Amino acid sequence: MAFTDQQLSKKSWQYRRQTLEIIKHAGAGHTGGSLSCLDILNVLYNRVMNVTPENFADASRDRYVQSKGHSVEALFVVLADKGFFPFSELETLCQYQSHFVGHPTRKVGGVEQNTGALGHGLPISVGMAIAGKMDDANYRVYTLLGDGELAEGSNWEAALAASHYQLDNLTAIIDCNTLQITGHTRDVMNNEPLDEKFAAFGWAVRRVDGHDFAALTEALSSPLETGKPSAIIAETIKGKGVSFMENVGKWHHGVPSDEEYQKALAEIAAHLAECEATV
Amino acid sequence: MSAPAPSLYSENAKQIAAGLGLKMGRPNLEAFADTLLELARADRNIIAVTSDSRGSGKLTPFGQSLPKQIVEMGIAEQNLVGVAAGLASAGKHVFAVSPACFLTARSLEQIKNDIAYSDNPVTLVGISAGVSYGALGTTHHSLHDFAALRAINNLIVIAPADNFETQAAVKFAAATNKPIYLRFGKAPIYELPVAPFEAGRARVLRAGNDAALIASGETAIHALLAAEWLAINHNMQCRVLSLHTIKPLDTEVILACAKDCRAVTTVEEHMIYGGLGEACAGVIAQSDARCKFKIVGIPDEYTVTGSQADIFRHYGISMEGLAQTALTLIA
Ligand SMILES: [Mg+2]
Numbered sequence: 001m002a003f004t005d006q007q008l009s010k011k012s013w014q015y016r017r018q019t020l021e022i023i024k025h026a027g028a029g030h031t032g033g034s035l036s037c038l039d040i041l042n043v044l045y046n047r048v049m050n051v052t053p054e055n056f057a058d059a060s061r062d063r064y065v066q067s068k069g070h071s072v073e074a075l076f077v078v079l080a081d082k083g084f085f086p087f088s089e090l091e092t093l094c095q096y097q098s099h100f101v102g103h104p105t106r107k108v109g110g111v112e113q114n115t116g117a118l119g120h121g122l123p124i125s126v127g128m129a130i131a132g133k134m135d136d137a138n139y140r141v142y143t144l145l146g147d148g149e150l151a152e153g154s155n156w157e158a159a160l161a162a163s164h165y166q167l168d169n170l171t172a173i174i175d176c177n178t179l180q181i182t183g184h185t186r187d188v189m190n191n192e193p194l195d196e197k198f199a200a201f202g203w204a205v206r207r208v209d210g211h212d213f214a215a216l217t218e219a220l221s222s223p224l225e226t227g228k229p230s231a232i233i234a235e236t237i238k239g240k241g242v243s244f245m246e247n248v249g250k251w252h253h254g255v256p257s258d259e260e261y262q263k264a265l266a267e268i269a270a271h272l273a274e275c276e277a278t279v
Numbered sequence: 280m281s282a283p284a285p286s287l288y289s290e291n292a293k294q295i296a297a298g299l300g301l302k303m304g305r306p307n308l309e310a311f312a313d314t315l316l317e318l319a320r321a322d323r324n325i326i327a328v329t330s331d332s333r334g335s336g337k338l339t340p341f342g343q344s345l346p347k348q349i350v351e352m353g354i355a356e357q358n359l360v361g362v363a364a365g366l367a368s369a370g371k372h373v374f375a376v377s378p379a380c381f382l383t384a385r386s387l388e389q390i391k392n393d394i395a396y397s398d399n400p401v402t403l404v405g406i407s408a409g410v411s412y413g414a415l416g417t418t419h420h421s422l423h424d425f426a427a428l429r430a431i432n433n434l435i436v437i438a439p440a441d442n443f444e445t446q447a448a449v450k451f452a453a454a455t456n457k458p459i460y461l462r463f464g465k466a467p468i469y470e471l472p473v474a475p476f477e478a479g480r481a482r483v484l485r486a487g488n489d490a491a492l493i494a495s496g497e498t499a500i501h502a503l504l505a506a507e508w509l510a511i512n513h514n515m516q517c518r519v520l521s522l523h524t525i526k527p528l529d530t531e532v533i534l535a536c537a538k539d540c541r542a543v544t545t546v547e548e549h550m551i552y553g554g555l556g557e558a559c560a561g562v563i564a565q566s567d568a569r570c571k572f573k574i575v576g577i578p579d580e581y582t583v584t585g586s587q588a589d590i591f592r593h594y595g596i597s598m599e600g601l602a603q604t605a606l607t608l609i610a
Contacts, residue, residue, distance in 0.1 A: 059370060106397060113368060114397040117388055123358045126395055127365020133327075134371075154389075157358035164353075190427060 003046050005213045010275035011081070012042050016241045018087065018269045020125060022089060024261050026093040028102060032251035034074035036177040036210070037144060041078045043216040044142055053083050062139050063128050065078040065113050067121020068175060068255075070102040070144035076108070077099065085109035119152025122172055126158045127229035129170040129229075134173040140169045142220070148180025151189045156201070159229075163202025171230040172203075175210065177238035181252045198231040210234030242267055285588040287466060287505075291547045291600040295504045295511075296469055304470040307463035307497065308406055312337035312444040314449040315374060316479055319348050325453060326371045328352060330359040335465075336376040337408050360389035360403070367399040372453060377486030378420035379405025380412070387427055392485040394458045395433045402452040405462035406436070409496070409548030410527060410577070413586040421462070422577050425495075426553025428460050428527050436461045437478060438526040438548075441468050444523050447476035460527040462496065469500045471521065480571045487516030490605045491536035493544045495522050495555040498546045505601035509601045517605065523557055530562045530576070537568035542574045546596060551576040571608045575601065 003011070015038045021030030045051065049062040060273055066075050073093070078088040085108070092098035099107040103116030125143040132139055145155065155174050162170055172192065182188045193199070195205045204224035208215040216234065224230040238252070239245030242264045245254075288296065304310070309385035319325040319341065327333075327349045332340050342349045350366070351357045362373040375382070382405050383390065394401045404426060426437050435457060439445040445463055452459045471475055481493075484503050489508075499521040506517035518536060522529060529555045536543050543563070545556035546553075556574030563572065575595055583593045593595055595604060605608035 065365075113364070114392060117392050118360055119357075120389065120393055123361020123367070123389070124365040127367070128369045129364035129365075130362065131366045131369030131371055134347065135369075154357040154361065157352075157355035158361065161352060161355070161358055161362065220445070250391075 004022040006211045006275065006278055008042055008046060010272065011046065012039050013241070013268055013272045015042065015074070015081070017079045017265060017272070019073045020256065020261065022073055022077065022090045022093050023255055025091060026095070027095050027255055029073045030070040030253050031255070032179065032238040032245060033068060033146065033175065033177065034241065035176040035240045035245065036238045037068070037071050037239070038074045039211045039213065040144065040173055040175060040216060040234055041074055043213055045078050045082055047141065047217050050100065050139070051110070051157070053109065058149050060137060061137055063112050063125070063141045065121045065125045065143040066104050066115055067118065067143050068149055069115035072103050075104055075111070079108070079110040082110065084142060118146070118149040119154040122158040125170055125172070126162050126167065128142055129162070130165055132169050133165065133167065139169070142173065144173045144175055145166060147176045147178060147185045147191065148176070148188065149172055150191045150194070159198065159201040159203065162224070162229040166227045167229045168225070168227055171220060171232060173220070173232045173234055175236050175238045176233050179238045179247070179249050179252065183249055194233050202228060203224045203231045204228040205233065206229045207233045207235060210236035211240060231275040241271070280509035285586050287588045287591060289597065289599065292504050295507050299507055300483040301469045304442040304468050306465045306467050307439055307442060307445040308337050310445040311404065311449055311463065312341060314446045316344060317343045317454045318450065319345055322372070323348060324370060324372050326350060326365050326373050327334070328359055328366065328373055330354055330356050330374045330377045330381070332377050332406065335378065336404070338376060339372040352363070356386045357389055357605055359427070360386040361393050363401045364389070364393035364397060364399040367401045370548045371537065373401045373403055374404050376404040376406060376451070378419065379424055380419050381407035383421055383424040383427060390399070390428070390434070391431050392402050395431045398433060399458065399507070400456040402459045402461060405460065407465050408564060409464060410582070410587050410590045411466065416584070417582055420582060422550040423524050424460070425464060425547070425549045425555065428556065429553065433458055434526065435471045436476065437523050438462050439523050440496060440499035440526060441471045442451055443470060444476055444482070444521065448523065450479070459466055464497050471499060471503060479527050479529060482521040482523065483518070484521055485517065485519040488516040488539045489515045489517060489541070489608055491518040491520070491540040491599060492605065493520045493522050493533065493536060493543060493545045493559055495525060495557070497548045498548055501591070501597050501601055502546055504598035505605065508598055508602045509605060513606065522555060525558065528558055528562065533562045535562045535569055537566065537570045540570060542605065542607060544575060544601065544605050546575040546601060548596065549576050550585055551578055554592035571578045573608050575603055575604055
């Protein structure tokens with residue numbers, strides 16, 4: 001089933017509402033970064049990747065590794081929507097004896113790899129992509145990194161290997177929301193110009209609006225260049241979709257108060273109503 | 280002109296070994312590399328991953344015979360382990376081969392998360408382990424690896440004692456879909472008396488009830504020679520175990536030593552903290568059994584400079600040193 005941009009937009013607002021619901025219920029979560037990457041996950045899971053609960057054990061499935069594991073709430077709501085588990089199970093997120101840990105684990109249906117420590121997803125994805133090349137398999141490997149995460153040196157070890165092995169079956173997406181826990185990435189440890197860095201490491205690079213479904217679809221659907229890994233620098237807004245959370249550092253792992261929660265839900269409800277009117 | 284490498288065995292020790300009919304084998308490193316090549320020839324999903332370490336891992340013939348089954352990562356051990364995890368998750372049976380000192384320190388977080396926690400069936404092969412690199416110094420020693428890796432859930436830790444155990448351990452690893460750490464040295468090693476190998480079960484190299492010597496890895500030969508020396512010179516019958524699997528621990532056999540013998544000495548090519556010795560001590564202390572107990576290993580100090588043989592002798596990891604320790608303990 002192919003979704004239109006309008007349908008994806010509606011899904012994203014639903015995902016945002018659900019993300020806030022589970023964070024509010026758990027009393028914990030990484031709100032800002034989950035909201036910044038939701039449109040990317042939406043496009044990957046609903047338009048680009050060949051991953052379903054039915055084919056998840058098939059060797060030929062596309063693979064997604066969430067290197068910025070802290071934005072697990074975004075991943076969980078998308079996986080629930082894909083049918084990997086009922087959304088209601090997320091009531092147990094972070095609770096005693098729940099398998100829904102506060103970072104991705106393979107105990108949860110649809111999760112490829114356990115992540116959470118930063119700088120691990122790209123090396124793992126390089127391994128998956130090398131295996132794909134060895135087996136002449138058609139699957140693609142996607143990994144999502146935070147912009148702050150790029151200070152971890154292991155990313156650059158993996159970036160070297162990805163171009164050395166010409167892994168055009170690998171796409172790394174940088175959720176470039178320009179913020180990390182301490183503040184702006186440019187102030188904490190500047191990593192721009194990112195496009196030039198990845199290009200110097202032998203990658204094909206594209207900057208896109210990380211909230212533009214059409215641009216994301218175009219950038220993610222195939223290798224940018226044959227023989228090179230693809231780096232998609234997705235310019236996003238941390239806290240996207242909730243006015244008072246957007247670009248505000250404290251929402252990195254802020255949990256809304258009752259009042260803030262109602263305000264956020266009301267904003268999202270208004271967006272959803274707009275979608276209903278246009279879809 | 281360079282001096283010949285000092286031997287790990289004194290002339291007396293060599294005579295005792297000859298008396299036992301023990302033959303000098305090859306380095307465990309070579310036994311590993313040959314076994315892996317043989318297994319990989321029969322299974323194209325067996326992949327070796329190296330960090331500029333194929334030469335030191337004796338994998339040059341592997342690379343020449345099976346170029347599509349070896350992946351070079353360059354000098355980047357964190358990436359080595361992460362990539363190994365990714366390959367394994369996509370159906371490969373991966374042997375990640377790198378000097379134990381770098382593999383288990385620099386990549387410890389990748390081992391903990393990407394291999395053990397994610398349950399990716401990778402065999403981490405720590406080559407030239409312990410103080411194999413001798414005078415190259417502490418940067419090149421792995422005296423922390425048992426301690427660090429024992430404290431990680433879902434990881435089998437094996438230090439084979441001789442060529443037979445090494446071959447058996449590599450075959451076990453190839454047939455097991457679990458995270459495993461293997462570590463061994465690069466010096467030629469005596470072949471120990473024949474006894475079956477089973478991962479997680481100690482090999483009994485010698486029977487006896489006066490004292491027990493529990494050894495891990497390539498220190499086992501020194502324990503066996505010490506037991507024989509004590510039998511000849513002091514009419515003492517020592518039990519000797521090759522406790523190759525540090526985790527999971529063969530608690531039954533350790534407790535039997537503590538119950539049957541007045542004194543238990545452990546020996547390992549590892550710091551005295553957190554390794555075989557403290558693992559055994561933990562098992563015994565939490566039981567009703569009581570015995571004299573001594574951990575032989577590298578103490579918590581700036582390790583003395585020297586070859587592996589010099590360092591072993593300095594810290595009593597030798598026939599003479601272990602025999603003296605056992606005598607003192609029992610006196
Ligand atoms: Mg960020």
